[in-house]
Amino acid sequence: MLTDEYIKRVYDQVVARDGDQPEFLQAVREVFETLQPVVEKHPEYEKAGVLERIVEPERTIKFRVAWVDDEGKVQVNRGYRIQFNSAIGPYKGGLRFHPTVTESVVKFLGFEQILKNSLTTLPMGGGKGGSDFNPKGKSDAEVMRFCQAFMTELSRHIGQFTDVPAGDINVGGREIGYLFGQYKRIRDEYSGVLTGKGLEFGGSLARTEATGYGVCYYTQEALRVLRNDSFEGKTVVISGSGNVATYAAQKAEQLGAKVVTVSDSNGYIYDPNGINVEVVKQIKEVERGRIKEYAERVPGSEYHEGSKGVWTVKGDIALPCATQNEVDGESAQKLVDNGVTVVVEGANMPSTPEAIEVYQKNGVLYGPAKAANAGGVAVSGLEMSQNSYRLSWTFEEVDAKLKSIMEEIVANSLAAAKEYGHEGDLMLGANAAGFVKVANAMVAQGVL
Incomplete structure (x- = not known):
């Protein structure tokens, strides 16, 4: 139940604006229900409008993806990139290619990604994207042409210091390779703009x-x-x-x-x-x-x-x-x-x-x-670090860092749960620990 008046007011605003987005509303409500003791302890968050801002994406990009199938027929899909919050780092989050992808689905994933990325302790903001394209049953050539068309539009909105996508459902090594190749062709630069890349061109072991x-x-x-x-x-x-x-x-x-x-x-x-x-x-x-x-x-x-x-x-x-x-x-x-x-x-x-x-x-x-499930984006963050250093770590080094990050997430979640009066509650603790770091950064950076 939502009992805090500030939280109730902001959630009602979200419902009024995005009432047709059930997945997004579900994600917001689940987080808001657990944040009530946090908001009560930090009245400065209401003054700074943190909740109002954190539920509104900094940028919503929706675009047409036209491509040609193996029969020579033009197909049209929808592409999305939600750049949700950059308070603690560049937008970071996967691309999902699946018929169920809608703006609501991408927004719920992007909203969750804000707190997930914060929990890793790595400097990454929250974002997500994708398309209602389904690669199942498509030839490699069709998948390549779709990915090239998708990246032709997406490339103008991303970069290694701005937004670094990765894979998600139906976007694996094949798709990331095609997307990276097209970005490199368009921008004429070799950068760590995508994670989940092949080991031969900047990917990380253990990703x-x-x-x-x-x-x-x-x-x-x-x-x-x-x-x-x-x-x-x-x-x-x-x-x-x-x-x-x-x-x-x-x-x-x-x-x-x-x-x-x-x-x-x-x-x-x-x-x-x-x-x-x-x-x-x-x-x-x-x-x-x-x-x-x-x-x-x-x-x-x-x-x-x-x-x-x-x-x-x-x-x-x-x-x-x-x-x-x-x-x-x-x-x-x-x-x-x-x-x-x-x-x-x-x-x-x-x-x-x-x-x-x-x-x-x-x-x-x-x-x-x-x-x-923050381990995936954690190692994506480690891939970004390796790309910036122009080096690669061994599987054992990356795996050890991953294990340490996941153990730290448990520890930080339990510490936050205890601080806010819900000892042992991993859900409340995760939401609180992830949120406080982002909220403090948002307050410190002014009204953006």
Whole structure:
């Protein structure tokens, strides 16, 4: 419930302006509900209009992307870049290519990115972008032509000291390569304007693994501090089969757990012997196939239609790594009923407000996305540093820095939760710790 008058007033303004953007409203309300003790302790934020400003993007860019398919027919998509907040650094956040991309989705992602980037302790502001283009089923040539058309427009709005995009859903190494090549062609400069690049042209070791590994480092540290426990011997339920899910499964296994599920938009795999990550990588990363093919290759595994069925599988730890709002209240209750006591988010905002309420009522250790999946953007920040220095660190060096950052996020979140009277609350702590740093920077820089 929103009880603070200042917060209520600003949220009502957001609803009046953006009432047709449900994902964005959900993200704002979730943050605002936890910021009430922070705002009460810092009356200077109201005087400086911090809340009014932080929910309004500094710049919203929407553009047409026209490209030619393999049949010679012109196709038209919409492109977006939301440059949300630059108080602590250049805009930083991924590009998502998916039919569900709308202004609301990009705004919710960009808003979350402000606090997520702040939590990493690296100097990065919040931004996000993408298009309703779907690369699935497209040839490499079609994807290249789309990316070149997309970057032709985007290039005038980004730069290594202004806005540094990265990948997100359906934007992997192939897409980043095409986008970077087109930027270089247009601007005639070789700069670290994108992260997630190939190792041959400025990418960082451990970037591919970063988000999935980071989720597990965060979970392991939260378990250690709050429950004197670990992944060892636990059964883990994971949704998704993309980059985040795959490497979360790999790291959880390395930490002593058994991962028994992965999924895609059509259905899920249950493998009681433990998911074979190499098979998943072959199907999804190399062949760009469907996860049901796993059951055809791995004896003893089962494929089930319907992606939400993954939440009916018994386990100890759940890591939602697919997409926003994939866990509703009913699914969350099924997780609890099946023995899950830990839910840590690898995707962006995968739990609905009703699901989060179920976690909290049942004493589930809940790690919110903006903290738990910050590993990807953390290593993107490290990639930016390596590009600026014109050097590269070893996998072990980057991995060690990632682990340290994720452990620090847990520590800072718990410290903030305690400071504002909600000891042990990782969600409130993450929102408070991320917000205060940005808010103080905004106050210090004047009215912008």
